Amino acid sequence: MSEAPDLPEAEAFAAEHALGVLDARERAEAEMRMARDPAFAADVDAWRQRLAPMLDSIESVTAPQGVWTRIEAMLPANDNGAVMNKLRFWRNAAVGGFALAAASLAGVVVQVTQPPVTVEAPASAPGQLLNASLTATSGQPQPLFVAAYDPDRKALIITSLLPPGADRDKVNQLWLIAGQDKPRSLGLIEPGKAKVIALPLDVMARMSAGAKLAVSIEPEGGSKDPNGPSGPIIGLGELSRL
Structure with missing residues (x-):
């Protein structure tokens, strides 16, 4: 089945930085790119x-007792400034080790609450943001994927909460199920990763509250x-308005 195309590299990189799913090296690269490229900074x-409304759907997560003490013990003790900088990074990044569902959205909290980049983005009327939590269809109804759709950016961000490397001999495929239409493939998703998918107009026309997103093993x-x-x-999860 045909798949929706991915976003251009620069747009996808900007979205991933805003979502907070880059590693330390990639994030540093993004920050340097923002400093020298106003267009990229405006995209971020x-x-x-656009992702800020997702904050309202995030529940606070309490870290297990002693986790920050153990993290602090691994950091250099002779440089308080470096310790605090690294500690802040690990508090944002390491949350995935004990709350995968929260980890997929924690990056949004970190990035959205940072001071805005002093680059003006083109003004446009906001469209209706949609999101979905795709929960397991068997066993415990735990979230396996989370998705956010931004009509103004013509893109869907899907984050896999599965452990990296899961189903090594299989792939996870994302589907849109809207009304009586047959399922439409939106592409493949790598376990433990986030992906930004550019949506063609015919798919965007079917992205509405009540439509469903599903992931199959293929x-x-x-x-x-x-x-x-x-x-x-x-x-499987249903799209709803943010």
């Missing part, structure tokens, strides 16, 4: 503003069935 700031390359998934659906 625009994504931060053989390498994705489903060969022209009518939809060939493997089991492992995650």
